[in-house]
Amino acid sequence: xxxxxxxxxxxxxxxxxxxxxxxxxxxxxxxxxxxxxxxxxxxxxxxxxxxxxxxxxxxxxxxxxxxxxxxxxxxxxxxxxxxxxxxxxxxxxxxxxxxxxxxxxxxxxxxxxxxxxxxxxxxxxxxxxxxxxxxxxxxxxxxxxxxxxxxxxxxxxxxxxxxxxxxxxxxxxxxxxxxxxxxxxxxxxxxxxxxxxxxxxxxxxxxxxxxxxxxxxxxxxxxxxxxxxxxxxxxxxxxxxxxxxxxxxxxxxxxxxxxxxxxxxxxxxxxxxxxxxxxxxxxxxxxxxxxxxxxxxxxxxxxxxxxxxxxxxxxxxxxxxxxxxxxxxxxxxxxxxxxxxxxxxxxxxxxxxxxxxxxxxxxxxxxxxxxxxxxxxxxxxxxxxxxxxxxxxxxxxxxxxxxxxxxxxxxxxxxxxxxxxxxxxxxxxxxxxxxxxxxxxxxxxxxxxxxxxxxxxxxxxxxxxxxxxxxxxxxxxxxxxxxxxxxxx
Amino acid sequence: xxxxxxxxxxxxxxxxxxxxxxxxxxxxxxxxxxxxxxxxxxxxxxxxxxxxxxxxxxxxxxxxxxxxxxxxxxxxxxxxxxxxxxxxxxxxxxxxxxxxxxxxxxxxxxxxxxxxxxxxxxxxxxxxxxxxxxxxxxxxxxxxxxxxxxxxxxxxxxxxxxxxxxxxxxxxxxxxxxxxxxxxxxxxxxxxxxxxxxxxxxxxxxxxxxxxxxxxxxxxxxxxxxxxxxxxxxxxxxxxxxxxxxxxxxxxxxxxxxxxxxxxxxxxxxxxxxxxxxxxxxxxxxxxxxxxxxxxxxxxxxxxxxxxxxxxxxxxxxxxxxxxxxxxxxxxxxxxxxxxxxxxxxxxxxxxxxxxxxxxxxxxxxxxxxxxxxxxxxxxxxxxxxxxxxxxxxxxxxxxxxxxxxxxxxxxxxxxxxxxx
Numbered sequence: 001x002x003x004x005x006x007x008x009x010x011x012x013x014x015x016x017x018x019x020x021x022x023x024x025x026x027x028x029x030x031x032x033x034x035x036x037x038x039x040x041x042x043x044x045x046x047x048x049x050x051x052x053x054x055x056x057x058x059x060x061x062x063x064x065x066x067x068x069x070x071x072x073x074x075x076x077x078x079x080x081x082x083x084x085x086x087x088x089x090x091x092x093x094x095x096x097x098x099x100x101x102x103x104x105x106x107x108x109x110x111x112x113x114x115x116x117x118x119x120x121x122x123x124x125x126x127x128x129x130x131x132x133x134x135x136x137x138x139x140x141x142x143x144x145x146x147x148x149x150x151x152x153x154x155x156x157x158x159x160x161x162x163x164x165x166x167x168x169x170x171x172x173x174x175x176x177x178x179x180x181x182x183x184x185x186x187x188x189x190x191x192x193x194x195x196x197x198x199x200x201x202x203x204x205x206x207x208x209x210x211x212x213x214x215x216x217x218x219x220x221x222x223x224x225x226x227x228x229x230x231x232x233x234x235x236x237x238x239x240x241x242x243x244x245x246x247x248x249x250x251x252x253x254x255x256x257x258x259x260x261x262x263x264x265x266x267x268x269x270x271x272x273x274x275x276x277x278x279x280x281x282x283x284x285x286x287x288x289x290x291x292x293x294x295x296x297x298x299x300x301x302x303x304x305x306x307x308x309x310x311x312x313x314x315x316x317x318x319x320x321x322x323x324x325x326x327x328x329x330x331x332x333x334x335x336x337x338x339x340x341x342x343x344x345x346x347x348x349x350x351x352x353x354x355x356x357x358x359x360x361x362x363x364x365x366x367x368x369x370x371x372x373x374x375x376x377x378x379x380x381x382x383x384x385x386x387x388x389x390x391x392x393x394x395x396x397x398x399x400x401x402x403x404x405x406x407x408x409x410x411x412x413x414x415x416x417x418x419x420x421x422x423x424x425x426x427x428x429x430x431x432x433x434x435x436x437x438x439x440x441x442x443x444x445x446x447x448x449x450x451x452x453x454x455x456x457x458x459x460x461x462x463x464x465x466x467x468x469x470x471x472x473x474x475x476x477x478x479x480x481x482x483x484x485x486x487x488x489x
Numbered sequence: 490x491x492x493x494x495x496x497x498x499x500x501x502x503x504x505x506x507x508x509x510x511x512x513x514x515x516x517x518x519x520x521x522x523x524x525x526x527x528x529x530x531x532x533x534x535x536x537x538x539x540x541x542x543x544x545x546x547x548x549x550x551x552x553x554x555x556x557x558x559x560x561x562x563x564x565x566x567x568x569x570x571x572x573x574x575x576x577x578x579x580x581x582x583x584x585x586x587x588x589x590x591x592x593x594x595x596x597x598x599x600x601x602x603x604x605x606x607x608x609x610x611x612x613x614x615x616x617x618x619x620x621x622x623x624x625x626x627x628x629x630x631x632x633x634x635x636x637x638x639x640x641x642x643x644x645x646x647x648x649x650x651x652x653x654x655x656x657x658x659x660x661x662x663x664x665x666x667x668x669x670x671x672x673x674x675x676x677x678x679x680x681x682x683x684x685x686x687x688x689x690x691x692x693x694x695x696x697x698x699x700x701x702x703x704x705x706x707x708x709x710x711x712x713x714x715x716x717x718x719x720x721x722x723x724x725x726x727x728x729x730x731x732x733x734x735x736x737x738x739x740x741x742x743x744x745x746x747x748x749x750x751x752x753x754x755x756x757x758x759x760x761x762x763x764x765x766x767x768x769x770x771x772x773x774x775x776x777x778x779x780x781x782x783x784x785x786x787x788x789x790x791x792x793x794x795x796x797x798x799x800x801x802x803x804x805x806x807x808x809x810x811x812x813x814x815x816x817x818x819x820x821x822x823x824x825x826x827x828x829x830x831x832x833x834x835x836x837x838x839x840x841x842x843x844x845x846x847x848x849x850x851x852x853x854x855x856x857x858x859x860x861x862x863x864x865x866x867x868x869x870x871x872x873x874x875x876x877x878x879x880x881x882x883x884x885x886x887x888x889x890x891x892x893x894x895x896x897x898x899x900x901x902x903x904x905x906x907x908x909x910x
Binding site for chain 2 (some may be wrong): 191338388401403404405406408409410411412413414415416417418419420422423424425426427428451
């Protein structure tokens with residue numbers, strides 16, 4: 001059945017032409033020479049004041065990258081990227097590294113204010129009593145400020161830019177960097193390993209429940225730059241952290257490259273909740289400009305009873321190529337992936353997840369909602385696999401897509417690989433099998449199937465979205481209202 | 490400096506190329522051979538062959554059997570009472586003289602049979618290594634034409650490999666069910682145990698407007714053989730095509746099915762049951778192209794995997810922009826009976842039309858403990874209970890056929906397989 005009018009209108013409101021964050025900050029920047037070479041890698045490393053081992057690590061990755069070919073398997077179509085025509089390092093002159101809030105260039109503070117990011121530690125988010133969020137603000141290639149550092153340090157939590165972590169906590173970085181996404185993993189991850197310029201580092205010590213939300217806000221500002229950030233989050237035994245990532249960019253006619261790597265590690269009984277509101281500039285309605293978002297995100301549930309949960313709300317980017325994954329290594333470990341991907345204009349989304357079950361009784365859940373409008377293409381691509389030793393592994397997958405208009409496409413490409421007879425996998429692309437119990441409960445209270453499904457699905461998506469800063473919520477609230485009526489496989 | 494990877498031919502590729510060089514092929518067969526020569530056998534880096542690396546799995550392509558070397562043989566006992574009984578021995582279609590011995594005059598009137606290559610109109614235009622393999626190697630087959638009549642003729646084709654030495658048996662049939670006609674096609678593939686023969690089978694199906702074709706196939710080849718089959722079908726307006734494929738045999742089975750809707754208001758009901766054990770590898774790859782509006786399709790596949798066997802299901806439903814009001818439902822289920830079995834499943838949807846109902850489901854697991862307990866608690870011994878559960882699981886796919894004799898025949902095959910485990 002076709003989509004209902006209300007849904008159509010709601011999607012229209014977040015159409016590509018309505019992009020609110022397209023302004024440019026006029027600030028003096030320091031740029032590395034254009035192009036990519038060993039010298040540029042050395043330049044970035046020197047800028048970051050990195051130790052020798054880090055430089056070697058980067059150079060190794062760079063040499064490897066030169067032998068690799070750009071992947072073409074995703075269902076996206078774009079002109080070949082000229083990797084020599086990009087700036088790999090761009091930093092505001094006034095902010096060579098993160099410092100205290102008082103020293104930050106007022107122009108930058110103004111930018112974040114405009115974006116609605118609370119950089120002031122006193123700021124309490126409207127309507128959310130007592131909710132405080134520590135923010136690491138990354139502007140082009142550098143982290144300009146990290147808030148609440150001292151307060152976090154009191155509980156032993158390390159939250160800083162990754163460049164700072166390389167200098168201050170080399171033992172942790174050495175141990176974990178590249179242990180989830182190896183430098184040789186894929187074309188963009190290898191490129192990132194060679195030239196990554198900044199990003200966030202989080203370490204939650206044993207038994208600590210992180211006292212506040214952590215968040216990183218990525219902003220691309222400069223022309224012809226690529227942003228390559230690297231995030232590393234480690235949750236030690238019994239700890240918990242909720243982390244939020246947001247991103248925006250100015251409206252420019254050219255395409256800009258964003259190739260990030262995110263690595264998560266959870267030890268025994270630890271949990272990481274990683275939420276993303278991806279709102280990069282999607283290009284105009286004719287498909288001109290916009291961000292190419294080629295991101296490798298992966299979590300490693302190393303310990304028993306560990307848990308990683310990915311939540312993503314994707315509205316931006318000209319091209320999205322992103323598969324937040326979980327390696328479920330630990331016994332009873334759990335992976336979750338909740339995604340709402342909305343594409344409009346000429347956007348192309350190829351996104352999904354991988355749940356790799358290696359440990360006994362590991363379980364995972366995938367809920368993916370794709371909504372395509374305009375002339376966009378929206379693909380869910382996912383893998384669920386159970387290794388021989390993954391006895392009792394359990395997966396439930398549901399991916400629904402909704403098409404608005406007859407110029408767009410919705411595609412589903414799931415890979416389901418079971419090598420263990422006790423592993424139970426269910427993949428549902430119809431709307432009849434969420435949980436019979438929950439459905440029955442709702443139905444007996446007089447709800448229709450559709451209302452019940454919307455309630456159940458939105459229930460847990462909302463659960464995560466409610467924890468996002470209020471400023472992000474305006475966008476996502478609209479998505480929540482979108483009806484599932486007319487969904488197809 | 491990057492080293493150029495050297496292309497090393499496998500034994501199977503070498504013998505295939507040598508045979509192509511020796512055969513004097515007409516242009517369309519030569520074109521298929523050239524494509525294979527160029528690309529080699531497909532391997533795991535080719536997406537459609539990700540789970541069935543033919544380059545690694547196909548050890549050899551033995552000498553192609555020729556008409557001169559084949560001893561004339563007649564078909565075995567048909568699976569179901571049939572009007573026409575045809576035999577293909579070592580890939581060579583046998584004489585038609587006695588084919589219609591049991592057929593009524595009305596059935597004889599309705600069906601025209603010829604030996605030849607017919608056309609391959611049923612196949613997609615998309616390049617496919619399995620189709621090329623068959624196109625290049627097959628030199629003959631049956632050309633079947635069903636005209637409109639009061640009866641629904643049943644045609645049985647028995648594919649037999651007679652030689653104990655490894656050979657390659659290749660044939661391609663075409664069946665045309667003319668407007669308003671109905672037919673039932675039943676096929677069996679069998680061969681000697683212990684022989685590493687290769688059977689390549691092609692079938693081009695055209696179901697014209699208002700026509701109906703019901704098809705049932707059992708693949709029960711010898712345990713060391715390789716079975717590479719392709720079915721290409723085009724469905725007209727207001728037509729029905731209902732194929733069922735049961736796969737039991739061969740060391741390696743790959744069946745490619747490509748179906749295109751050419752007209753509106755048509756229905757496809759394709760079902761499959763795969764029963765594998767030992768170290769068998771079976772692959773069912775389905776590509777349904779909803780190229781017309783208002784059509785419905787149901788795809789239902791069941792795989793039962795024992796020992797160290799591996800079953801692959803790849804199903805793609807494409808709904809073109811024009812194909813509004815499409816209703817497509819695909820279900821693929823795997824039942825793993827042993828610890829070391831593997832079930833690899835890739836149900837795929839590509840949708841370009843907004844007013845459609847499409848869905849797919851995929852499940853995989855072992856026998857439900859609770860259900861098993863229910864049977865055990867009623868005093869049914871464990872092996873019997875397990876057999877009952879498997880029967881019930883597979884029956885769902887078998888029982889959708891309208892013909893009771895076909896259901897009976899396939900249930901008997903299922904029972905034999907379970908008893909021999």
